[in-house]
Amino acid sequence: MLRKELIEQIKKKKSFLCVGLDPDINKIPEFLKSYPDPIFEFNKRIIDATKDLCVAYKPNAAFYEAYGIKGLQALIDTYKYLPKDCLNIIDAKRGDIGNTSDKYARAFFDEQSGGMSFDAITITPYMGNDSVTPYLAYEGKWVIILALTSSVGSKDFQYLQTGDDFLYETVIKKANTWAGADRIMYVVGATKSTEFTNIRQYAPDNFLLVPGVGAQGGSLEDVCKYGITKDCGLLVNSSRSILYASNGEDFAEVARAEALSLQQQMQAELEKAGVI
Numbered sequence: 001m002l003r004k005e006l007i008e009q010i011k012k013k014k015s016f017l018c019v020g021l022d023p024d025i026n027k028i029p030e031f032l033k034s035y036p037d038p039i040f041e042f043n044k045r046i047i048d049a050t051k052d053l054c055v056a057y058k059p060n061a062a063f064y065e066a067y068g069i070k071g072l073q074a075l076i077d078t079y080k081y082l083p084k085d086c087l088n089i090i091d092a093k094r095g096d097i098g099n100t101s102d103k104y105a106r107a108f109f110d111e112q113s114g115g116m117s118f119d120a121i122t123i124t125p126y127m128g129n130d131s132v133t134p135y136l137a138y139e140g141k142w143v144i145i146l147a148l149t150s151s152v153g154s155k156d157f158q159y160l161q162t163g164d165d166f167l168y169e170t171v172i173k174k175a176n177t178w179a180g181a182d183r184i185m186y187v188v189g190a191t192k193s194t195e196f197t198n199i200r201q202y203a204p205d206n207f208l209l210v211p212g213v214g215a216q217g218g219s220l221e222d223v224c225k226y227g228i229t230k231d232c233g234l235l236v237n238s239s240r241s242i243l244y245a246s247n248g249e250d251f252a253e254v255a256r257a258e259a260l261s262l263q264q265q266m267q268a269e270l271e272k273a274g275v276i
Helices: 003-013 030-034 038-050 068-081 098-109 167-175 190-202 220-227 251-272
Strands: 017-021 056-059 087-094 120-123 142-148 184-188 208-210 234-238
Touching: 003 251, 017 038, 017 087, 017 251, 030 038, 038 068, 038 251, 056 068, 056 234, 087 098, 087 142, 098 120, 142 167, 142 190, 167 184, 167 190, 184 190, 190 208, 190 220, 208 220, 220 234, 220 251, 234 251
Parallel strands: 017 056, 017 234, 056 087, 087 120, 120 142, 142 184, 184 208, 208 234
Antiparallel strands: none
16 A cells, blocks of 8 residues: 555545454454354454454554464465455564565565565564665565554663664664655654654654554544644554453444544544644
């Protein structure tokens, strides 16, 4: 999905919601466990219930890899089921030297090789250019670089001084030399909302993937106050608050209600900012 297509979907759906598909076999409704593939069945019903309310889906690779071959098959089946009008992101947080990154890129971007061809992948940039450029070699694919996270451990490295900058600022400045805002996004945690004004100095046009709204305590209003742009520039991810809003047979309906509430809040923020 190209940048202009993503912006069109945001305006059409009046939403910048990304639904995180992080299925935990211990949390999904008990009745689904009688299905041949409970994880895929869970994902399929969540997708059917929310696809008109969101503009992106983000399966987290760990929640599939943990179940071995069956989990990988569930991820492939989920990828194939994702709506074509939604940006599909694999949250893999890979980060390694060039030849290894090339194989990771093939796994998630080359459908003939790995069975999947996601639009975007999350990357850990600690090893620098070598860990990112193999993904950028795939035309039209997005790289989403970890910049500033909501985790407690973010203070361990991300706020280290590198000259006049924090390390996360240096990461953004350097990554912007590798590709433009049509290929690179950044992960910025919702609990860091007051940092968005600072981040927008270095990444004024890049989309920001924002986890942490909802269950992790981030404020959608604050994220928009400091981070929204004329093109929206935000993909706000919600996982647990949607997926596990109910663990009964009504889980998909309750998940939709939660997604609808977020979409309506997002519509108000888009109108306030003049995006729609």
